Amino acid sequence: MEIDVLKRVPIKEQDPKERATNFEEVCLGYSAEEAQGEATRCLNCKNARCIQGCPVAINIPAFIQEVKEGNFAQASRVISDASSLPAVCGRVCPQESQCEGQCIRGIKGDPVSIGKLERFVADWARENGIKPEAPSEKKDKKVAVIGSGPAGLTCAGELAKMGYDVTIFEALHEPGGVLVYGIPEFRLPKQKVVAAEIENVKALGVKIETNVIIGKSTTIDELMEEEGFDAVFIGSGAGLPRFMGIPGESANGVFSANEYLTRSNLMKAFDDNYDTPIRPGKKVAVVGGGNVAMDAARTALRLGADVTIVYRRSEEELPARVEEVHHAKEEGIKFNLLTNPTEILVDENGWVKGMTCVKMELGEPDESGRRSPVVIEGSEFEMELDTVIMSLGTSPNPLISSTTKGLEVNRRKCIVAEEEFGKTSKEGVYAGGDAVTGAATVILAMGAGKAAAKGIDEYLKSI
């Protein structure tokens, strides 16, 4: 196999036309030969900047060297030391702004495909039956982890490796959090990848109790006082969907991206064998420009709709990963950029029939550093639609903060936790992920879960 050191080994993908009609995974992954070829491009830097770019600090050059040599099992061990969910991260991390964004190769040419190599190693390990082992030494301390998304699974996995007795409490009927209800099958296969990674966490000795809503079924105080948990980690996720507050938003046919994706991903509404209905829509607008907006748009497309993304800034400001935007375009999603909805038009039966929008232009940068959009006078126009999906982010769920004595929240109602180890204002309680930061990424939540595991370990040693 010939390698051009400036170019990454291309990755096989499902043809855009074909994949637009199915829920199978878009990216098909590297073969062993391709992975080994790509691995030769790594310069094995002494001062590896990629590791600093990784929120869970995987020893990237070390695992890539093992891949180069064909020692895939060893490569998997190197990754597992730092990450509990490598098959997930290899698929959904924004590598371009993390590890790959730091890669020296990227100065002149393509950075090394670190994400795709991680994915290859994790998939190889799973297919070859490599499972992590529970530690032989157990510690006599119990930790409750709230939420089984990326933050909770990581924190639980790390603590279990240290020998603690860990139970995860999950509000929904399946563990996985956003990996199950939010990210679609075609980007992250549920059975093959997510369920397998959760099994790996369980193999470390972690117990998972589903259908328990902390703040309702029981409280943190009760877990600590009555059920004997010595410490608690809160990784409860992002929370309540935001709407725009424009007229017509409660009409039939307006959904939050959370609802649309939950129906399709968690409840499998796209599959006729499942009872949950979904109204896919024929002409759909998705309002927003993040990864969730791309996921909702590409799901609607696969359910047979004609889909347009409506975003108020320009392409440069789209918060979604470059790869997701690229895939969406390839599949035929249209982009109405610099456009903002002002009203949802409703027919006499209460159903969506269209949306009035205005065109925008970019003005001065706002506090986030992005140029803020300004309405162009007289630019109003109508789109004909039957479905609008709002993907505008979320605000924190008050279920836990309002039922836990002494747990401080900030102005935005996010749980206050120290960045270094996730310590909250309540003794023995740690937090991380979207519940603390507001909606962010899988890998940042994992980083916070890992940091909190360290904090909890220190705390439990001290009492």
Added chain:
Amino acid sequence: MYKILKAEMLAENIYLMDVEAKRVAKSCLPGQFVIVKMDEKGERIPLTICDYDREAGTVTIVFQIVGASTKRMARLKAGDSFRDFVGPLGQPSELCKEPLEELKKKKILFVAGGVGTAPVYPQVKWLNEQGVAADVIVGAKTQNLLILEKEMEAVAGNLYVTTDDGSYKRKGMVTEVIKDLVQNQGIKYDVCIAIGPMIMMKFVCLLTRELNLPTVVSLNPIMVDGTGMCGACRVTVDGQVKFACVDGPEFDGHKVDFDQAMKRQQLYKTEEGRAYLKEQEGDTHNGGCGNC
């Protein structure tokens, strides 16, 4: 798995089940609800809690067959299990939060319609346990659809039963009974709690507004997760968007936009109707029935 200890048919298409769910039974209060899912492929169905036994660790649910999922659920028997049973969800009834002394001074009227009798029952029972006797109006389409009459009789102050077709006790709508009690008999109620079909709650509220009688309603809109995550259950109350699952399910009935809420309930009617017919008639169904 959550074991069903008792399953019985209360009336045509209306079923009662006692389900083992220790965490829910320990912490639930009147006014709250649960979400059940019968098996891997089933829907998440929100149901108001009808009764609970903290010692036995059981929760009683009552449901009516309205679509394919509830029809399948009705076939479950004692000894079978639900795959998932989660709760309690939503806010407890306002009555549970009031100081007992205040509560005892109040004259309370409950209005229950159809299967809405089930969620009214635990509230009346709870009040009865606190020594408060509330009056209850129960309305049903016809005698065969009347549920929990004996149970209600045991815990209510005065019980007024009415059927739309006059097949049992009084004839007429619940609103006529309210008028009779308040206008003709001159009873002064401090608060009315109405739970039943959306259309009934709407008309009760139109009347009680005229009568100047504060009214609380319990909404049961379309939901998915029940924890505030999806926003499917949004309702407009006093011009503001609320999520019934976390802000409710009870709201000030005089401020609820019922017309919008009723339209939103229709959202999946066609899909549900189709699923129901597909199950009943299998491949023979070709959509010619006019129902779908």
